[in-house]
Amino acid sequence: EVQLVESGGGLVQPGGSLRLSCAASGFTFSSYWMSWVRQAPGKGLEWVANIKQDGSEKYYVDSVKGRFTISRDNAKNSLYLQMNSLRAEDTAVYYCVHSLNYWGQGTLVTVSS
Amino acid sequence: DIQMTQSPSSLSASVGDRVTITCRASQGISNYLAWFQQKPGKAPKSLIYAASSLQSGVPSKFSGSGSGTDFTLTISSLQPEDFATYYCQQYNSYPNTFGGGTKVEIK
Numbered sequence: 001e002v003q004l005v006e007s008g009g010g011l012v013q014p015g016g017s018l019r020l021s022c023a024a025s026g027f028t029f030s031s032y033w034m035s036w037v038r039q040a041p042g043k044g045l046e047w048v049a050n051i052k053q054d055g056s057e058k059y060y061v062d063s064v065k066g067r068f069t070i071s072r073d074n075a076k077n078s079l080y081l082q083m084n085s086l087r088a089e090d091t092a093v094y095y096c097v098h099s100l101n102y103w104g105q106g107t108l109v110t111v112s113s
Numbered sequence: 114d115i116q117m118t119q120s121p122s123s124l125s126a127s128v129g130d131r132v133t134i135t136c137r138a139s140q141g142i143s144n145y146l147a148w149f150q151q152k153p154g155k156a157p158k159s160l161i162y163a164a165s166s167l168q169s170g171v172p173s174k175f176s177g178s179g180s181g182t183d184f185t186l187t188i189s190s191l192q193p194e195d196f197a198t199y200y201c202q203q204y205n206s207y208p209n210t211f212g213g214g215t216k217v218e219i220k
Contacts (some may be wrong), residue, residue: 035209044200044212044213044214045149045151045157045200045202045211045214046211047202047208047209047210050207059207060208061208062114095156100147100159100162100202100204101159101162101168102159103156103157103159105156106156
């Protein structure tokens with residue numbers, strides 16, 4: 001059974017940093033692209049970033065370029081999202097996604113003073 | 114960036130109704146289109162990929178069609194468990210983009 005478990009969310013002040021993690025199991029993690037998708041409270045879905053199987057290609061939505069970094073550790077079956085210079089508009093539930101089909105339960109990031 | 118426009122943004126329907134949701138891309142995306150269902154407080158659930166392919170385990174009352182710029186999601190006979198918000202997403206090019214969502218409510 002595919003499982004994706006996010007962690008690392010919480011309350012952070014504007015300008016602060018946070019690192020999200022996603023622990024994957026039930027599939028060959030190293031064989032798949034992985035994604036982060038977010039959803040602000042009461043709003044729609046927004047794709048954030050993708051990373052290739054070996055980490056050699058990464059893509060970001062414009063609003064997070066230069067501030068967020070997606071990475072992975074295939075030996076640990078883990079996906080990460082390093083978020084720096086956080087803004088109020090980054091407040092959202094962040095989902096780890098595999099192949100568009102499997103989603104984690106999400107982790108809430110709140111950026112507020 | 115490719116803009117995805119869903120219509121309607123909301124609709125009211127009765128149990129047993131046939132419902133169609135439209136998603137239009139601002140430029141051609143071939144068939145790189147997925148549909149998701151989301152219920153309040155839950156993660157999205159994948160319904161369809163490649164515009165018309167049903168994900169494993171998804172009931173056949175859901176169907177997708179289209180190619181290029183115009184796509185539809187159809188629910189053949191709406192059931193109580195189908196009341197939710199539905200999103201389309203293009204994955205033809207980066208940034209991958211979602212439609213604004215269609216909320217299906219009980220009439």
